[in-house]
Amino acid sequence: MTISGGFTQTANVRPTTHAEVLLAVVSKIQFLVPSFSTDGTCFISDSPWPGVEVSDNLFCTVAPADGQFDDGLIDGAGNVGVAEETFVQVTVYSRIDTDQTEHFLQGMVDSERGLLTLKQQLLTALAGKNLDGGTYQGDGSMLLHEGMRPARAGHKSRNDKSDEFASFSLAFRVKFTWDLGGTSNVF
Numbered sequence: 001m002t003i004s005g006g007f008t009q010t011a012n013v014r015p016t017t018h019a020e021v022l023l024a025v026v027s028k029i030q031f032l033v034p035s036f037s038t039d040g041t042c043f044i045s046d047s048p049w050p051g052v053e054v055s056d057n058l059f060c061t062v063a064p065a066d067g068q069f070d071d072g073l074i075d076g077a078g079n080v081g082v083a084e085e086t087f088v089q090v091t092v093y094s095r096i097d098t099d100q101t102e103h104f105l106q107g108m109v110d111s112e113r114g115l116l117t118l119k120q121q122l123l124t125a126l127a128g129k130n131l132d133g134g135t136y137q138g139d140g141s142m143l144l145h146e147g148m149r150p151a152r153a154g155h156k157s158r159n160d161k162s163d164e165f166a167s168f169s170l171a172f173r174v175k176f177t178w179d180l181g182g183t184s185n186v187f
Contacts, residue, residue, distance in 0.1 A: 014136035015080070015179035016143045018064060024131040024143055025088050025172075026062050032125035035112055036060045045091075057095040058113050060122075065089050065171065073177075082178040087151065090126070091169040092118050107166050115155070115168050123150060126172055145175040 022044050029042050035058060036042035045061035067086025074081050094113045108116045126148050133141035152171040 012133075012136045012139055012141045013145055013177055014133035014141035014143060015177045016133065017179055018084070018086070018176075021131065021143055021174060021176050022062055022064060022088065025090070025126070025148075028129070028131065029060060029062070029090070029122065029125060033060075033118070033121045035118060035121075059093050060118075061089075061091045061093075063089045063091070070175070079180050080177075082180055083145065083175060084178060085173065085175040087171045088148070088174055089169055089171045090122055091167060092122070093165040093167045094118070095165050115166055119153070119168055119170070122170060126150075126170075143176055145177070149173040 026042055026044060030037050030039075033042075040056070041058060042060040042062070045063045047061075047063055065087035067084045070081075070083040070085060073083045092115065094107065094115055106114065108114050111117060127150050128147040130147050131143040133143040135141060149172060150170060151173045152169075154169045154171075156167045156169070
């Protein structure tokens with residue numbers, strides 16, 4: 001089954017897994033956002049808000065979120081048309097101790113670790129972009145039905161001085177076809 005990726009006539013959407021989608025998001029961030037270029041600074045987490053003891057002064061998590069399945073594709077294609085629309089949540093943690101108490105100018109605008117600087121870099125890297133799926137059926141392929149769509153942004157405030165990290169989170173809507181190993185819609 002070939003599903004158009006919406007970008008070119010020869011771009012196919014390749015069946016994939018949720019794990020491969022998350023790994024591709026991590027890879028894209030590591031490649032395009034210099035502050036998150038390693039496995040220690042950008043990684044998959046089972047929670048968008050993990051314990052902050054896991055890393056250094058700056059890190060980014062990529063976590064799955066709830067999704068739903070496209071009934072129309074299943075009706076027309078059976079097990080080769082199981083498509084899930086879900087969210088990938090990207091959360092950034094930054095600890096900058098140069099601001100005065102109750103001020104957070106550097107924490108927001110610092111050129112390397114400022115939350116708003118990193119938010120712009122992540123949106124530039126991911127918003128409206130697809131994930132490379134290599135080749136599929138002889139042509140270039142994508143992992144998503146369409147580009148990643150930013151859906152929500154959240155800024156979690158530090159509650160008190162014991163909350164060392166400031167953070168923000170971006171939720172991107174993604175839709176992909178599950179690779180279930182099927183070849184037809186026959187039971």
